[in-house]
Amino acid sequence: MQAMTLPLSQLFAPMLGIFAAMYLLAPTFPVARLWARVAVFVAVWLVVARYLEWRIFTTVLPASGTWYQVGWIWFCLFVELLTFADQFILYLIFLRRTDRSSEAAEHERRLRNLPGDALPSVDVFIPTYDEPLEVLEKTITGALCLDYPNFQVWVLDDGRRPWLKELCEHKGAGYLTRADHVNAKAGNLNHALTKTNGEFFAIFDADFVPQCNFLMRTIGFFADPKIGIVQCPHVFYNEDPMQANLGLHRGLPDEQRFFFDSIMPARDGWDGAFCCGSNSITRRAALRAVGDALPTESITEDILLTLVLLRKGYITRYLREPLAIGLAPESLAAFFVQRQRWARGAIQTLYLAAGPLGRGLGLMHRLLFFPTHWLSLGVRALMVVVVPIVFMWTGITPVIDVTPESVFYYLFPAILALNGGISCFAPHKHFPLAAQVSATIQSFKLLPTVLATLVKPKGHAFKVTPKGAAARGASYASEIFWPAAALMALTIIGLVLNTIPEWRMIDHPAAFPMVAFWSIVNVVVLFFVCMTSLQARMPRTEERFEIDEPILISTAGGELLSGRIKDISLAGAGFLTDSGASGLFGRAAPLRVHIMQVGWIDATVVQHRGQLVGVKFNLARSLERDLLIRKLFTGALLRGNNAVSCSVNRAMFKKIWSMNAQLPHVVTKGAQSAPAECLPAESLVIPPRPRTDDLAHLAGVRSLHPTSSIESSLGRLAEAVS
Incomplete structure (x- = not known):
């Protein structure tokens, strides 16, 4: 040779x-x-x-x-x-690629200048089968916090669970169920489409929490009549199995980042992006053009819907912004259930007239949707x-x-x-x-x-x-x-x-x-x-996020202390206090802590090591709990440098924070209000029982509870203030 x-x-x-x-x-x-x-x-x-x-x-x-x-x-x-x-x-x-963020910003400015009744109606669907309360609670609460004047949240329960119906009634979300499980998720969505009439419908899987500006950033794209679907990336607040089991969450992006950050923007350049099931919004008129129902011939109804609409001249547009965050598969078993479903559904399309080998597609779209991967x-x-x-x-x-x-x-x-x-x-x-x-x-x-x-x-x-x-x-x-x-x-x-x-x-x-x-x-x-393949131990049921913001602590003895939060979750928090206060935090000691944009929360000390104190929140269903969910997961109350910093996908979360405007934080003392950072700790009046002090933020919470619950909460606060 x-x-x-x-x-x-x-x-x-x-x-x-x-x-x-x-x-x-x-x-x-x-x-x-x-x-x-x-x-x-x-x-x-x-x-x-x-x-x-x-x-x-x-x-x-x-x-x-x-x-x-x-x-x-x-x-x-x-x-x-x-x-x-x-x-x-x-x-x-990769020969083409797009970045639609500036276009989304222009659409958002246009929409916000319109009166609320001029914006189209949107049905927000949350299909669910057997997901637990710990998962669904965040998604429902986040959906109810959407910053949009004309939408209705619908929980589509294929599990027919009474507790979920009660939860939806309590929060003010719509609840739909059906008598059978025919065609699984696609059938569940099709049943909901027969019961609703919004001009558009958004879909969020049970574990994806929409950011407050999701609709404002996406609905404007439909000004172009050829847009049938707008899809946003899947972004995760927890570690995927490879990150968790190898301990590489800081040095290795999650397994789907290459697809959503690089491949999908490139596919969008070819008008070949596709619906990914969750974090999407669809034009109802486009669906009517193909039978007013999602296709059910494949178990991946999302990609098949894209192909069906593509043949009718409707495009799926991709916006690479983290407008919803969710749970990555928490174990390899869950990971394989997901990937086997995706692989099987993609192969099934080869045998369908609506698939990549059927009539009505150009060569490039056939290549884009052929399941070579x-x-x-x-x-x-x-x-x-x-x-x-x-x-x-x-x-x-x-x-x-x-x-x-x-x-x-x-x-x-x-x-x-x-x-x-x-x-x-x-x-x-x-x-x-x-x-x-x-x-x-x-x-x-x-x-x-x-x-x-x-x-x-x-x-x-x-x-x-x-x-x-x-x-x-x-x-x-x-x-x-x-x-x-x-x-x-x-x-x-x-x-x-x-x-x-x-x-x-x-x-x-x-x-x-x-x-x-x-x-x-x-x-x-x-x-x-x-x-x-060796499953890492998961010591906590709730993901903790890094944060750096002040916290007030009221001890059982009546002492009022200040500190700084180190990390926080829906279940508890870790914070740093002055070294001289170490004797005040015995194990299992009861406390009350004031979280910015949430209010006072009952807590119990579970760990105390030097200046670091770990507490468990005693936070039952309440307005404060919903405000904490909103603060941690929806981006609605995140404030500049005090924003929650996720340790897994930090760069993606920073983008979330930058897209949300800062809101003022107010604490109330008597009839006077001032920014919290302007009030010395000793001037704050500690209430005799936990309450939410932030009236400004309460006024911005939409439908977290029925109107009567909101009114009673505001009345309780007004009474406490006076």
């Missing part, structure tokens, strides 16, 4: 050149411009074409031997070509692990005529180019090692699902992703841990055996260093797969 006779300077020239171009030069490219994106695209695929020419004509076509040896070589090539096809479509998508993900990840094991244990090679020199000359430049190009298009969003670990984990479950759905596309039940306590089960995913551990053991033992001449299965000594390097990388990946 020619590469074997090249001097080292020429042998490594392609790899070093690609590294310099993709990792040093390309990041300085103005990738927002079309010419720069095209340049990266062309450069990457020229390198890949060079590799494929060598791969096909040198390592495959000359193959000879038994049927299974040649068959294995061709099968490995097929998997590789399938992977390249998926990557090629991804690169095509789900078809290639599982088999690709498993093959990466299995191929060197097969080679080391049987001597059956996946290629012929490959030398270490040819690997450096052809393969490594292609790998560097593909990953470098994605890093240019999606900086700080793509992590190759993490992506490989995630793909390997998913392959164990998704590959059987994909193959089963290809053979039998219909007849699969819709499974709801477990949330809350239902998601926290086994201590580890045995169906992932043991296969990964077995593959890791086979890889390590195979390496050891092939170092012993009498037991060696690899006939070509020059091939062993390449296989050894490949195997070591696989061992690292499989080790992380095993670690990810």
Whole structure:
């Protein structure tokens, strides 16, 4: 082979050149411009074409031997070509991208200048089946806090739970149920559509809390009559299984960030974004054009609805703003329920007239909606692990005529180019090692699902992703841990055996260093797969958010102290006090704490270490509880530097805070009001019982309780003040 006779300077020239171009030069490219994106695209695929020419004509076509040896070589090539096809479509998508934030801001300014009765009506649907109160409470409360004059919240209960009906009546939300569970979530939504008549309908899964300005930022896009759906990203306030189990929540973005932050804005540039089920708003007139109901032929009714509307000339618009926050799957079991449903639904669309292979779509939209990712993900990840094991244990090679020199000359430049190009298009969003670990984990479950759905596309039940306590089960995913551990053991033992001449299965000594390097990388990946399958302990039922703002503490002995909150959740808080106050906080001691924008809350000391005090809130259903939910989850009361700072997706939360205007904070003393930061602690009057002092914020709470409850609360406060 020619590469074997090249001097080292020429042998490594392609790899070093690609590294310099993709990792040093390309990041300085103005990738927002079309010419720069095209340049990266062309450069990457020229390198890949060079590799494929060598791969096909040198390592495959000359193959000879038994049927299974040649068959294995061709099968490995097929998997590789399938992977390249998926990557090629991804690169095509990245040739365009959008940022609709400035457009959303213009629409919001226009809407806020209109009288309230001029804005279209919106039905807000919260479909639910078996989610617990701890999950639903936040979503319902957040939906009722939407800053929009003409909407109605509807909880669509497919579980027919009396306590949920009572909760909705108490808060002022509508409640709908039905006699059966036909067509699962799609059927639930279709039933609600027959009972409501809003001009638009928004959908929030039971675990997604809308931000207060969701409707104001999205409804304006429908001024364009061709917009059928507006979709916002899924953003999470908790750690996903990989972040939690590997302890990488600060250094690793959640598993869906690459899709929602990079792929979806690019799809939007091709008018190929799609509805993702939750955090979307749909034009009712567009739905009427396709039968006034969501399609039910696939268990992923959202993406099928996008395709149905696309054929009628309606576009799904994507707004990359965190306008709703929710729960990522809290365990690998919940994660797999979700991903298996997505994979199965995507494969089902291949068999439908409304799917990507049906009539009425252009070539680019067919490519955008063809499920190449789900078809290639599982088999690709498993093959990466299995191929060197097969080679080391049987001597059956996946290629012929490959030398270490040819690997450096052809393969490594292609790998560097593909990953470098994605890093240019999606900086700080793509992590190759993490992506490989995630793909390997998913392959164990998704590959059987994909193959089963290809053979039998219909007849699969819709499974709801477990949330809350239902998601926290086994201590580890045995169906992932043991296969990964077995593959890791086979890889390590195979390496050891092939170092012993009498037991060696690899006939070509020059091939062993390449296989050894490949195997070591696989061992690292499989080790992380095993670690990810071990469920991290979840010490708290509620997520805690970092915060830095003042707090007032009233002890059982009548002392009034000040401090600063360190972290807070719906269940409790940690705060710092002066060192001299340490003797006042005995374990289980009762306290009352004043939280800005919430009011006074009964609490109990559960931890005391130095200046740090941990308390548990004794916060039953009340206006104060709803105000705390609003403060933590909806963005309605967040104030500049005092905003809650989520430790998981910090950058995304900062964007949430920046999009919400500051509201004044007022505490009341007698008939006078002043900013809290202007009043010395000793001038505050501590009420004889917990109450909410912030009348200004209470006036802004819409429908957290029925009108009678609001009036009674305000009356109680007015009486206490006077």
